[in-house]
């Protein structure tokens with residue numbers, strides 16, 4: 001009998017690949033409509049969606065697709081060319097909160113995802 005504790009399921013396991021796809025899709029639709037965020041994001045978000053999917057796949061404990069394709073994310077450095085103040089970070093998180101409500105039925109999972117992203121968003125503030 002194996003008495004070792006079960007490995008904890010990752011956020012990626014709980015969300016699933018399809019769930020992550022739905023979340024990111026909804027998120028960038030909201031970003032695209034947001035008066036503050038639409039100023040700094042490109043008009044065509046196709047590539048942004050693809051890169052974010054690749055990044056979050058690994059970030060949440062699934063396949064490290066971003067690393068495989070683009071190398072180390074260096075997230076803070078990649079965001080330096082965009083003016084990100086507290087307002088932009090709050091707006092980004094507000095879009096994420098709404099996208100979570102719209103696509104992830106499990107409340108505990110929503111909270112775990114939001115907490116992980118909120119910690120990271122703070123580090124992107126550069127103004």
Ligand code: HEM
Nearest residue numbers: 040041048051052055078082084088089092117120121124
């Ligand atoms: C704090 C508010 C944030 C703002 C305003 C913001 C804004 C942006 C912008 C303008 C881009 C460039 C889009 C493009 O040119 O395609 C970008 C790319 C990206 N962001 Fe953010 N971001 C924020 C937070 C985050 C967070 C929290 C994460 C990760 C958890 C993240 C992950 C990424 C990734 C992976 C990319 C693609 C990088 C690449 O070009 O390879 N961002 N972000």
